[in-house]
Amino acid sequence: MAKFKNRLGFWLSIGSALAGFVIFQILISGGILNPFYVNAIYTIAINIILAVSLHLIIGITGQFSIGHAGFLAVGAYASAIFSMNLQLPFGLALLAGGLAAAVAGLIIGIPTLRLRGDYLAIATLGFGEIVRIMLLNMDYVGGASGMQVSNLTTWPWIFGCLLLTIIVIRNFTNSTHGRACISIREDETAADAMGINTTYYKVMAFVIGSFFAGIAGGLFAHNFYIIQPSNFGFLKSFDILIFVVLGGLGSMSGAVIAAILLTIVSTFLQDYPETRMIIYSLVLIVMMLYRPQGVMGTKEITSFFKKQKPAQGGQSDEKHNTSA
Amino acid sequence: MEFIQQLINGISLGSIYALIALGYTMVYGIVKLINFAHGDVFMVGAFVGFYSITVLKLPFFPALILAMTVCALFGMMIERIAYKPLRNATRIAALITAIGVSLFIEYGMIYVRGAQPEAYPGTVLPKETIDLFGLNVSSQSLFILGISVLLMILLQFIVHRTKIGKAMRAVSHDAEAAKLMGINVDNTISATFAIGSALAGAAGVIFGVYYIKIEPLMGIIPGLKAFVAAVLGGIGIIPGAMVGGLALGVIESLVSAMGFSLWRDGVAFIVLILILIFRPSGLFGKNMREKV
Numbered sequence: 001m002a003k004f005k006n007r008l009g010f011w012l013s014i015g016s017a018l019a020g021f022v023i024f025q026i027l028i029s030g031g032i033l034n035p036f037y038v039n040a041i042y043t044i045a046i047n048i049i050l051a052v053s054l055h056l057i058i059g060i061t062g063q064f065s066i067g068h069a070g071f072l073a074v075g076a077y078a079s080a081i082f083s084m085n086l087q088l089p090f091g092l093a094l095l096a097g098g099l100a101a102a103v104a105g106l107i108i109g110i111p112t113l114r115l116r117g118d119y120l121a122i123a124t125l126g127f128g129e130i131v132r133i134m135l136l137n138m139d140y141v142g143g144a145s146g147m148q149v150s151n152l153t154t155w156p157w158i159f160g161c162l163l164l165t166i167i168v169i170r171n172f173t174n175s176t177h178g179r180a181c182i183s184i185r186e187d188e189t190a191a192d193a194m195g196i197n198t199t200y201y202k203v204m205a206f207v208i209g210s211f212f213a214g215i216a217g218g219l220f221a222h223n224f225y226i227i228q229p230s231n232f233g234f235l236k237s238f239d240i241l242i243f244v245v246l247g248g249l250g251s252m253s254g255a256v257i258a259a260i261l262l263t264i265v266s267t268f269l270q271d272y273p274e275t276r277m278i279i280y281s282l283v284l285i286v287m288m289l290y291r292p293q294g295v296m297g298t299k300e301i302t303s304f305f306k307k308q309k310p311a312q313g314g315q316s317d318e319k320h321n322t323s324a
Numbered sequence: 325m326e327f328i329q330q331l332i333n334g335i336s337l338g339s340i341y342a343l344i345a346l347g348y349t350m351v352y353g354i355v356k357l358i359n360f361a362h363g364d365v366f367m368v369g370a371f372v373g374f375y376s377i378t379v380l381k382l383p384f385f386p387a388l389i390l391a392m393t394v395c396a397l398f399g400m401m402i403e404r405i406a407y408k409p410l411r412n413a414t415r416i417a418a419l420i421t422a423i424g425v426s427l428f429i430e431y432g433m434i435y436v437r438g439a440q441p442e443a444y445p446g447t448v449l450p451k452e453t454i455d456l457f458g459l460n461v462s463s464q465s466l467f468i469l470g471i472s473v474l475l476m477i478l479l480q481f482i483v484h485r486t487k488i489g490k491a492m493r494a495v496s497h498d499a500e501a502a503k504l505m506g507i508n509v510d511n512t513i514s515a516t517f518a519i520g521s522a523l524a525g526a527a528g529v530i531f532g533v534y535y536i537k538i539e540p541l542m543g544i545i546p547g548l549k550a551f552v553a554a555v556l557g558g559i560g561i562i563p564g565a566m567v568g569g570l571a572l573g574v575i576e577s578l579v580s581a582m583g584f585s586l587w588r589d590g591v592a593f594i595v596l597i598l599i600l601i602f603r604p605s606g607l608f609g610k611n612m613r614e615k616v
Contacts (some may be wrong), residue, residue, distance in 0.1 A: 064416055066423075111601045117415050118358050122551065123600050126593035129548075133590035238423060245420055274439075277431035284424030289409050292417040 009302070014163075021159045028155055038155075042223055044263045045158045046216050049165045051243035051259040052252060053212035056169050058241075059250040059298075060178065061205040062185030063113065064121045067128030068240045070108075071210040073232035074131060075101040075217025077141055080149045080227060090152045094161070094218040101214020102207050104131075109206035113199060116188070128237050135229040146228030153223040161219060165212045170252065172208065181205050185250070242284060248294030253301035258294075329459055330581040331574060336465040336534065338573020339472035343527035344550030345557070345565040346479060347399075347520025353496040353560030354516045356415070360422040361402055362524055363547015364429035367540060369395045369525025370532040371433070374442055384448045384533075388471075391529045392522040399521025400514050408510070426547075433540040441539035444532040468530050475526055476566055479519065483562060488515050496560065545589060552596040558606025567607065 024041060027033045033041075054068050079097030082088045088096075112123045141147050172178050180201045183191040192198050221227045243262060247254025262280075269276035287294070344366055351359045369391045376387040406425045410418045452463045483489040491512045494502040503509050531546065532538045553572045557564025572592060579591045599606065 064419070112597065115600055115604060118356075118419060119555075119600055119604060121419060122358065122555070123597055125548070126552075126596045130590050130593050130597075133587065133593075137586050137590075238427070241420070241423075249416070274431045274435045277427055278435060281424045281427035281431065285406055285421055285428065288413070288417045288421040288424065289406075292410075292413055 017163060021156075024159075025155055039223075040264070040267045042153065042155070042158055042219075043267065044260055045162050046219050046223070047240075047243065047259040047263045048256050049162055049212055049216040049219070050240045051247070051255040052165050052169050053209045053216065054240050054244050055247075055250075055252055055255040056172070056181075056205050056212075057209040058244050059248075059252070059255065060173055060185060061181040061202055062188070063202055063206065064117060065124040065206070065209075066121050066234070066237050066241055067108075067124035067126070067131075068209075068213055069232045069234060069236035070124075070128035070131040071101040071104060071213035072217040072220065072236065072240075073128075073135060073229070074104045074210075075214025076221035076227050076232070077135060077147070077217075078214070079218030080147050080221045081141070083152065083222065084147070084149060090157065090222065093222075094157070094215055097218035097221075098211045098214040101217060102211035104214075105207045105210030106203065109203045109210075110199075113202045113206060125234060125237070128232070128234055132229045132232055135232075142228075144229065146226045149221050149225060149227055151222060151225060153219050158219055161215050165215070166252070166256075169208070169212070173252070177201060177204060242280060246283070246287060246294055248296035248298060250298035251294065251296035251300055254294055254296030254299075257296070257301075326581065330577045332459065332461055332465060334574035334577030335570055336468050336573070337577060338553075338570035339469050340527050340531050340534070340569075341546065341550050341553045341572050342566045342569025343472055343475060343523045343530070344546060345553040345569045346476070346562060347524045348551050348554040349557070349559055349562060349565040350492070350516050350520045352554065354492060354499075354513055355407070355411070357407060357418050358422060358551065359407075359517075359520075360419075360426040360547070361406075361429055362520070363543035363545075363550070364426050364433075365395050365399055365402075365521045365543075366524040366528045366531070366547060366550075367433070367538075367543035368398055368429070369528030370538045370542065371437075371442075371528075371540075372525065373529030373532055374444060374538060377445060377448055387448075388526055388529050391525040395525025395528070396518040396522040399517040399524075402521075403514060403517040408513075430541055430543070437540070439540055441537050444536050444538065446536065448533055464534060468534055471526070471530060475523060479523065479562065482519065488512065492516055549589075549592045552592050555596060555606055556599050558609030561606070561608045564606055564608035 028038050028041075050068065050072065054065070057063050057065050057068075075097035078100035079093040082093035082096040083090055108124070108127050112120060112127070115123055135141055136144050173181075180191070180196050181204075183194070183196060184198050184201055188198055239262075243259040244255050246262065247256070247258035265279070266276050269279070344362065347362050347365070348359065351357060351362070372391040372394045373387050376382045376390045377384070380387075380390075382390065402425055406421050407418065410421055449464050449467050454461050454463055454466070483492060491502070491507045492515065494505070494507055495509055495512045499509055502512075527546075528538075528543075531542075549572060550569065553568035554565045555568070556571060557566070557568030572595065575591060575595060576588050579585070580588055584591075603609075
């Protein structure tokens with residue numbers, strides 16, 4: 001019976017997601033929403049993918065990575081090369097972007113994940129900058145002036161990728177591997193002592209996270225007419241980090257909610273970039289001073305509807321320790 | 325000859341990095357926090373120096389001292405408002421707050437005065453070219469080097485010969501035990517922030533004089549590089565920060581001299597990642613075993 005109920009919840013969420021998809025599709029293709037709002041919705045969805053992929057690395061595995069824009073950039077450029085220079089179909093280009101970012105995640109993850117806490121943060125920040133500087137110096141992708149990309153991103157593609165990201169990361173979190181990752185977040189030394197291959201799981205989470213960041217990069221690239229290395233500086237990394245931190249480290253629905261809210265706020269403050277950054281930074285400081293666990297803590301939105309069900313993945317009654 | 329010329333340029337640049345790195349290293353040594361806002365204190369120092377030279381018409385040295393004082397107060401204020409309440413929070417919360425403070429200072433500055441760059445007046449320091457055994461050395465780089473070395477010697481004196489320096493070393497060794505011994509930990513941490521920020525302010529003024537252009541976002545890249553320098557030397561170790569800063573400056577100048585000037589910023593981060601992978605405790609650090 002419990003199993004059936006679980007399934008029911010799953011199909012209910014899939015159903016409501018599809019309903020949302022259909023509604024937006026009608027709104028978009030019916031021309032009811034003007035292009036500004038359509039673009040805002042695209043940006044929200046791409047940011048959700050980014051937030052959820054970083055959530056897997058920081059919130060679930062507890063690896064404080066602040067170079068996510070680097071993976072976004074790798075995915076964006078790889079998919080742009082595939083679609084524009086090699087003339088391959090868009091789906092293939094997206095996949096290529098994801099895979100390229102995953103490979104980058106593997107290359108970076110294996111050596112740097114030996115580091116902990118602050119050192120890992122700085123190493124990943126450095127990695128993000130190295131990617132940006134490499135792109136700046138490669139003539140094949142246009143250097144500083146950037147790369148022309150045709151506008152291929154459509155709502156069905158974005159929605160499909162979004163759904164895929166959420167389902168994969170949700171199921172990963174609830175699997176044996178996800179539990180191992182959570183145990184690493186809680187206490188890496190103890191997890192190691194219990195026989196968990198911490199390096200393996202950290203790299204695995206890192207690679208999956210960067211894969212989806214790469215897919216988001218592909219969508220991001222084909223949503224505009226041009227991509228430039230300056231789009232992927234570490235301010236972008238901080239943007240993504242803020243989604244995860246504000247939503248609550250360890251809560252996927254928190255990351256989603258924060259991504260939606262903050263993207264809406266920053267869309268409307270687009271004309272006042274300074275004000276936007278001041279609000280962002282103040283929110284970040286005040287949040288850390290008064291509610292360091294984020295809006296949702298480690299709770300998921302579904303846990304508000306359940307009564308006595310034991311904790312789902314990613315939850316540990318708000319007392320998790322990500323200091324690592 | 326060309327090589328030695330670049331070496332001298334590198335040392336001048338490196339001494340600026342070293343001054344910023346000292347603040348990073350001191351703060352990290354005492355509260356284990358990467359103070360991301362440190363690069364922005366450097367920026368504030370550059371602007372205070374600029375305005376005191378152009379608006380208040382001060383000569384160079386009073387302007388330098390004014391910038392150092394303002395930055396010291398500013399650093400203490402940041403510590404009191406943003407970092408002190410988080411003394412016992414997780415490391416990640418503290419790091420995120422530091423990022424928030426850094427963004428706030430940068431964009432607050434843009435909000436207040438706009439994003440346009442300013443040009444330091446070129447006449448603050450005598451600008452002559454001295455011919456040294458066939459090398460052209462500008463008197464400015466000698467000045468910069470001299471001021472940096474002087475400040476570093478002063479810092480060594482404070483840390484090793486004064487009471488507050490002794491307290492700082494004690495707190496950085498073991499804050500709990502220092503408290504039991506009657507050391508006022510809060511004041512010691514404030515003093516550390518003040519000294520570190522004053523050095524960053526001095527570096528800001530020197531940077532402005534050397535590179536002429538200053539702008540509100542100028543603190544980011546030198547700040548990160550100074551952090552790299554601190555890690556290179558072994559974070560928390562004062563001589564390490566000096567050597568790391570000088571080494572980084574020299575490496576950068578040599579990379580530029582070899583014709584890879586566009587890769588200059590990248591090299592710093594590659595150095596960082598290599599150091600973190602092969603010798604995470606830095607060149608001067610000892611390997612510490614983690615307590616379980």
